[in-house]
Amino acid sequence: MSAGTKIPATIVTGFLGAGKTTLLRNLLQGAEGKRIALIVNEFGDMGFDGSLVDGCADPDCKADEVVELTNGCICCTVADDFLPTMEMLIARNPAPDHIVIETSGLALPQPLVRAFSWPSVKTRVTVDAVVTVVDAAAVAEGKMTGDLGALEIQRAADEALDHESPIEELFEDQLVCADLVVINKADLITVGDMERVRGEIASHVRASVEVVAAENGKLDGSILLGRGSAAEEDMAARLSHHEAHHADDDDDHHEHNHDDFESHVIDAPGFASLEEAQGAVREAMAIHGVLRIKGAVAIAGKPAPAIVQAVGPRVETWFAREAKAPGRLVVIGLKGISLDEVKAGLARKVAA
Numbered sequence: 001m002s003a004g005t006k007i008p009a010t011i012v013t014g015f016l017g018a019g020k021t022t023l024l025r026n027l028l029q030g031a032e033g034k035r036i037a038l039i040v041n042e043f044g045d046m047g048f049d050g051s052l053v054d055g056c057a058d059p060d061c062k063a064d065e066v067v068e069l070t071n072g073c074i075c076c077t078v079a080d081d082f083l084p085t086m087e088m089l090i091a092r093n094p095a096p097d098h099i100v101i102e103t104s105g106l107a108l109p110q111p112l113v114r115a116f117s118w119p120s121v122k123t124r125v126t127v128d129a130v131v132t133v134v135d136a137a138a139v140a141e142g143k144m145t146g147d148l149g150a151l152e153i154q155r156a157a158d159e160a161l162d163h164e165s166p167i168e169e170l171f172e173d174q175l176v177c178a179d180l181v182v183i184n185k186a187d188l189i190t191v192g193d194m195e196r197v198r199g200e201i202a203s204h205v206r207a208s209v210e211v212v213a214a215e216n217g218k219l220d221g222s223i224l225l226g227r228g229s230a231a232e233e234d235m236a237a238r239l240s241h242h243e244a245h246h247a248d249d250d251d252d253h254h255e256h257n258h259d260d261f262e263s264h265v266i267d268a269p270g271f272a273s274l275e276e277a278q279g280a281v282r283e284a285m286a287i288h289g290v291l292r293i294k295g296a297v298a299i300a301g302k303p304a305p306a307i308v309q310a311v312g313p314r315v316e317t318w319f320a321r322e323a324k325a326p327g328r329l330v331v332i333g334l335k336g337i338s339l340d341e342v343k344a345g346l347a348r349k350v351a352a
Ligand SMILES: Nc1nc2c(ncn2[C@@H]2O[C@H](COP(=O)(O)OP(=O)(O)OP(=O)(O)O)[C@@H](O)[C@H]2O)c(=O)[nH]1
Pocket: 014, 015, 016, 017, 018, 019, 020, 021, 022, 023, 049, 104, 105, 184, 185, 186, 187, 188, 214, 215, 216, 217, 292, 309, 310, 311, 316
């Protein structure tokens, strides 16, 4: 790095299960010798995106350094976790060519971008871009915005927007901060639905924002990196709902949207087969308020556990490449979800 050049940092944000980790795995595999340092944040107390680190055991993966921040949601622990990690990365010799930060699916990007104005970081690093990943199927199904048509009518009738659900607000806050929006999981929707989704996204982003579609987060590195947006310099154009409503307040705290959500790590039963695990997780996902389940479960007679990845109605299970501790699942949902019902759902062991 030549003197005076700032290290570019890309912030990857997006709701639970949109495909942030998948996109990063692709990006790192195509890094072509760039020294990319990665900061990964998880909501909940089990650093499950250690799966990404597993991915980096892959000889093709070029992550220079992976730092997992599991001590709560990154936008609330900026000073305690994020800034010291940035200072550590900046101090490295040689410094990384690029820093990529994957936020938890419940994080607001705004407090993180603001952290780039802190004196210890400001002179050395700039926000290359905020990349917001959205789940095409979830948007098409109205999961992020409620019923789209009904929402528009409601909006027209009520300017206050106070009735918005926590998911809608978070979705909009993540979009308004974006420099690039990736509509991921394009394989799951029709061309017509993609047009509708593009229209919905366009109504929430700033005019200059590029919107691209992707399958399994596959995008050329040149689209994701090197955008040079210096997002930290125009935060006024990227305010979250809370910031916009409290523009006159003389404080810098932000709305803790994730107080509307909760995360648990539970012990999971063993299953007779992948199909049985899949069916049981589907039962658990159907319980009101459950948004995301992921982890590893034991399958009878198999040395490696099955990885479980569930987002809304879509449940995937596959065998891990190597032995790791099975029997634990992260369950994320709206505040008040019934863990007893989730456990009962898992215990039903219905085959898929
Ligand atoms: N069909 C389909 N599935 C996808 C695509 N991208 C990701 N997935 C799946 O969606 C699930 C969630 O993907 P992740 O990459 O873990 O999502 P994430 O945003 O990192 O999730 P959180 O960190 O929990 O918020 C996984 O089962 C992926 O395999 C895609 O383009 N198409």
